[in-house]
Amino acid sequence: MNHLGFISDDIDPCLYIYGKNTDIVIAILYVDYILLAGPSDRLLNKISKSLILEFKIKDLGSHKEFLNINISRNFDKQVIKLNQTKFINKMLNRFGFDTCKPKNTPMKQSDAASYARKEREENDYTEERYRNRLYRQAVGSLLYLAGTTRPDISYSINVLNRHQVNPTTNEWNMVKRVFQYQMGTRNHNLIFTNASKDMTAYADASLSDCKDSLTTCGYLNQLFGDTVA
Incomplete structure (x- = not known):
């Protein structure tokens, strides 16, 4: 990338910048994926051809999906929509919530209030799989979702993430509540309108x-x- 004229960002080493002033191309690298953004097709095509000469890669055109994020663009209105409907559906199936009834909020107000007061039911799970792997995997998947396109579940996951060790039945029911909320909002988009x-x-x-x-x-x-x- 340096040979092609890109400079790696000091904060994020997977972010590369090419050019200066208004002719800037931004490249984001993740394993074997490269996402390019620039002000014109001319400049992007130039960079794409340079990358093809340097690496064995394919130009897939305008991106439709990246890291489980679906990308929809309206070039005329300069609007970008991001959603993770497919990823949410996979999570619902994986954790057995694919037939759950939707809820209109990710957390009950009473749960938020009780956790603010440090009140917590101490009836532990009897099954080892809940106490260890399943709870952590579910919360980990929801953490990724909250950090990408669904900031509306951030507080709920913040609370659930505090109880990765020895979660109780109450915590698992709260996880279920977040999934029920996702069931009803899985088609929601994060919209960028400039x-x-x-x-x-x-x-x-x-x-x-x-x-x-x-x-x-x-x-x-x-x-x-x-x-x-």
Whole structure:
């Protein structure tokens, strides 16, 4: 990549930048996948041809999917939609929730309140598979989902992630609730519209959830009117 004129980013070594000013191409590398973004077809075609000469690769054209993220674009309106419907369907099948009834929220208000007060039922699972592997795998899959296209489940997964060791029946029921919420919202999209020219940031904190506890913090960063973190 350096030979072709790309410079690796100091923060993310898998992010490469080519060119300067307005003629910039961004390349994201993940194992054997390369995702390119640039201001014109001319520049992208030039980079693509250079990569084909350097590596044994195929140009797949405009991307439809990347790392379990479905990509839909409207070039005329400059709108990009991201969703993970296929990934959610796989998760529902994998963890046995493919026939569950949808819920309209990822977490019950009473659960949020009780965990803020550090109240927790201590009736452990009797089956080893729940206590160890299955709970962690389910929460891990939901963590990936929350960090990519579904920030609406971030708080719920934050709570569930605190109980990876020795989860109780109550925690597993809360995991089920998140999956039930996904069942009803699996076709939701994260939409980027390029509606403004600004960058804005918001932050808030709970100032300790309960006595002797740490603070839960939240932040929202928007670029060009679109949420990016």
